[in-house]
Amino acid sequence: MQCEDSAEYRRISLISLTTAGERLVEDIFSKYFAHFASLMGVLTPSERKNLVALLMKMHAGLPAFRGA
């Protein structure tokens, strides 16, 4: 990360990623997404859709559960 003072307001610090930081973060992200793909890859797209639909159906019953 690098920190610099704002040209407009000296009290404001602006933060951005350095080139090395960008590279590191991109490496971490690509690794993270690959792991995620392997986790969710066991389900087909239609299975994922069904899973979400079932969970949403369960979620819809939550207010009644809370109110009980």
Next chain:
Amino acid sequence: MPRAVKHILLIVYVAATVYFDLRLLRNSRNSLRALVFRGMRRQLWLISPGPGCFRRVGGQMPLTAACLLDRSRGKKSPSATPENYLAITFHPIPKYERLQRMAERYPSLDPDSILTNCIVQSISEEVAAAKKEMLARDGLSEGRLHVLALFLERRPQPLSHSELAYLMDSAIWNITSLWTGEVVVDAM
């Protein structure tokens, strides 16, 4: 009082103090929100959602939600091989027979719905813990990942503290230590 008796009493007092202190320490350690278990084969960094959610299993098979499901149905899971390392189990899944026995006493109890709910909860917690463990290997948390994603999305434009706090939907004082290159967002 003879000197020997005094010494014996002192030793008993010290031993009792150490014993109770160790017990207290063990109990307080269990109630910490962040538990760190050092396995013989791997290290697990898991953040507990609350005290009593995790149970440490030493010298036994690693119990995943799938293993627990098999066990609740009285089957031996093929994936459950005895290995001598520490594993974490989440909310214990009750045995189906036990739920059936309870249903005789409580007619409103539906064993299938209880079991389904326990499995959904257990698997979701296990997936969340695996994600946290994976991020922790790179020194990240979900909050830190979110911050880094914001910086990547907005590049090459820099962000101010207030912009970051707004985008994170958080208070500005939660965004600290950015000057040193370390973003502290764990409290969010």
